[in-house]
Amino acid sequence: MFKNPIKTKSWSKLSNHFLSIKDFKIFDFFKKDKKRFKNFSINFKNSILVDFSKNRINLETLKLFGSLLDEINFKNYIFSMLMGENINFTENKPVLHFLLRDRKNIFLKNNPNFTDIKKDINANLNKIKFFTDKILNGEWLGFSGKKINNIVNVGIGGSDLGPRMIIKSLFLYRNKLNIYFVSNIDSLDIMKVLNKLSPEDTIFIVCSKTFTTLETLNNANILRKWVLDFYKNKERSLNYHFILVSSNFSESVKFGVNLNNIFIVHDWVGGRYSFCSAFGISISLAIGFDNFCKLLDGAHDMDIHFFSSNYLNNIPIVLAFLSIWYNNFFKFHTEAVLAYNENLFYLPMYLQQLVMESNGKYVDYNGNYISDYYTSPIIWGGVGTNSQHSFYQLLHQGTCVVPCDFIGEIKNVNNINDSHFKLMSNFFSQTQSLAFGDKIFKINNWMNNNINNLNKFIKFKGNRPTNTILIKKINPYNLGSLISLYEHKTFTQGVILNISSFDQWGVELGKKLSNLLSFYLGKKIKLQKKDFKKDIYLDNSTFNLLNFFNKNYFSN
Numbered sequence: 001m002f003k004n005p006i007k008t009k010s011w012s013k014l015s016n017h018f019l020s021i022k023d024f025k026i027f028d029f030f031k032k033d034k035k036r037f038k039n040f041s042i043n044f045k046n047s048i049l050v051d052f053s054k055n056r057i058n059l060e061t062l063k064l065f066g067s068l069l070d071e072i073n074f075k076n077y078i079f080s081m082l083m084g085e086n087i088n089f090t091e092n093k094p095v096l097h098f099l100l101r102d103r104k105n106i107f108l109k110n111n112p113n114f115t116d117i118k119k120d121i122n123a124n125l126n127k128i129k130f131f132t133d134k135i136l137n138g139e140w141l142g143f144s145g146k147k148i149n150n151i152v153n154v155g156i157g158g159s160d161l162g163p164r165m166i167i168k169s170l171f172l173y174r175n176k177l178n179i180y181f182v183s184n185i186d187s188l189d190i191m192k193v194l195n196k197l198s199p200e201d202t203i204f205i206v207c208s209k210t211f212t213t214l215e216t217l218n219n220a221n222i223l224r225k226w227v228l229d230f231y232k233n234k235e236r237s238l239n240y241h242f243i244l245v246s247s248n249f250s251e252s253v254k255f256g257v258n259l260n261n262i263f264i265v266h267d268w269v270g271g272r273y274s275f276c277s278a279f280g281i282s283i284s285l286a287i288g289f290d291n292f293c294k295l296l297d298g299a300h301d302m303d304i305h306f307f308s309s310n311y312l313n314n315i316p317i318v319l320a321f322l323s324i325w326y327n328n329f330f331k332f333h334t335e336a337v338l339a340y341n342e343n344l345f346y347l348p349m350y351l352q353q354l355v356m357e358s359n360g361k362y363v364d365y366n367g368n369y370i371s372d373y374y375t376s377p378i379i380w381g382g383v384g385t386n387s388q389h390s391f392y393q394l395l396h397q398g399t400c401v402v403p404c405d406f407i408g409e410i411k412n413v414n415n416i417n418d419s420h421f422k423l424m425s426n427f428f429s430q431t432q433s434l435a436f437g438d439k440i441f442k443i444n445n446w447m448n449n450n451i452n453n454l455n456k457f458i459k460f461k462g463n464r465p466t467n468t469i470l471i472k473k474i475n476p477y478n479l480g481s482l483i484s485l486y487e488h489k490t491f492t493q494g495v496i497l498n499i500s501s502f503d504q505w506g507v508e509l510g511k512k513l514s515n516l517l518s519f520y521l522g523k524k525i526k527l528q529k530k531d532f533k534k535d536i537y538l539d540n541s542t543f544n545l546l547n548f549f550n551k552n553y554f555s556n
């Protein structure tokens with residue numbers, strides 16, 4: 001069933017096709033096809049428009065890609081996912097995060113195996129509502145009787161980035177609760193937050209799927225002690241100030257709060273795919289339960305689009321293909337996410353984890369090392385227009401080409417002094433100039449200056465691919481759709497590249513080693529080689545770095 005993509009006939013055809021069009025200019029594609037925008041854009045419910053016409057592809061490219069999906073039986077993978085098969089086979093788990101937002105029971109009703117799951121999902125959702133309403137209505141009081149004003153989400157990776165990104169993105173939907181995030185094990189992070197807060201009107205939501213993550217447990221224990229110190233060690237106070245979210249019941253109960261304060265999330269919810277689960281409770285608190293449901297509905301409608309649209313009208317699938325096309329054929333190995341909305345500040349970071357933790361892998365589904373093609377591109381980016389004054393020089397004139405996703409909003413309510421129009425004119429002008437370079441201006445000397453002998457320096461060759469993602473309004477529904485879009489794009493890439501997108505073994509070695517090395521830090525006496533456990537390979541660099549660190553830690 002699992003195929004090395006480059007051994008397929010369709011990939012060979014795509015390779016030949018690539019040779020025939022690789023030198024074409026985006027400008028020429030537009031000249032040849034007067035309906036290029038119509039042919040290469042998809043409108044999702046008039047709320048998200050994806051224009052992928054400014055890419056180095058033609059209709060034949062898409063057709064060949066469709067054949068590749070047929071040849072690898074892409075539909076079977078979708079079917080396996082929908083049926084709850086263990087497609088995360090290295091962890092022996094299904095991948096069912098899309099069920100969490102299936103409030104209309106579209107996927108749930110077709111599968112008898114999901115009956116119990118459905119009950120759990122509904123129970124969890126009701127519990128999220130119950131907690132949210134109680135806190136927002138002021139019925140939940142702290143141990144000393146004060147109303148709750150502050151929420152602190154304590155988690156890292158997928159237990160942090162989703163809520164962090166979504167809550168910032170939906171800033172305009174926020175209520176009066178103050179929401180803070182603590183993720184880093186660096187105590188600077190926790191101190192910044194604690195300096196502003198008192199335990200009396202604060203709830204800490206400790207989110208850890210495994211409940212074994214060093215950073216989160218360390219921070220949670222600091223907070224636990226902080227609360228207990230304040231309440232003179234009255235353990236009951238913990239029930240008023242801590243909510244836990246985890247898949248690991250036995251570890252989370254050890255923290256010592258009421259069972260009712262613990263949300264148990266199914267272990268088939270991957271951290272980076274978890275915003276619709278109870279890991280999203282801080283989102284519900286920040287924007288209210290009704291808005292949280294709209295977020296789920298938006299994600300669900302994109303699920304339906306993904307599972308039911310044909311390949312070439314399917315936004316996640318087309319975007320997945322473009323990513324593979326550039327990474328593997330053109331050898332453009334990085335992709336930038338450029339968000340023209342201040343509130344989408346964390347989106348590039350969120351997508352970094354989603355894409356690179358899912359697909360940054362060198363072993364294929366069959367357990368073979370991958371040596372003949374590229375898996376995940378490197379994802380980076382920032383917000384416009386700030387990034388224009390930083391790294392866009394490279395985007396326009398660098399020797400490496402960076403395909404970009406430009407994400408912008410139409411109905412931004414803040415348009416002081418026409419700022420939104422000015423922002424969006426930058427948005428449109430960037431994708432235009434990246435694609436067409438100085439051809440946009442029909443005059444030769446576009447700079448209209450007297451600079452002699454600088455022709456090459458001031459020239460813009462263009463031909464740099466971009467996708468334009470225009471969102472009618474960054475509201476809960478549309479944001480849910482956007483995230484779901486990227487989730488399915490990532491899954492599609494994983495399937496085509498023949499890798500398992502839902503595990504993350506690559507982070508384990510570093511975690512284990514840091515546990516071992518922590519023993520050697522903070523020693524006043526110079527470490528000797530014999531001090532290290534025999535089973536650690538001690539390289540000369542690390543050995544000397546540890547001693548240098550220790551020596552200087554204790555010196556003035």
Ligand code: F6P
Binds near residue numbers: 155210212
């Ligand atoms: O180290 C990687 C990772 O496992 C991520 O996949 C996950 O989102 C993050 O750590 C946090 O894990 P947990 O929710 O189990 O604390």
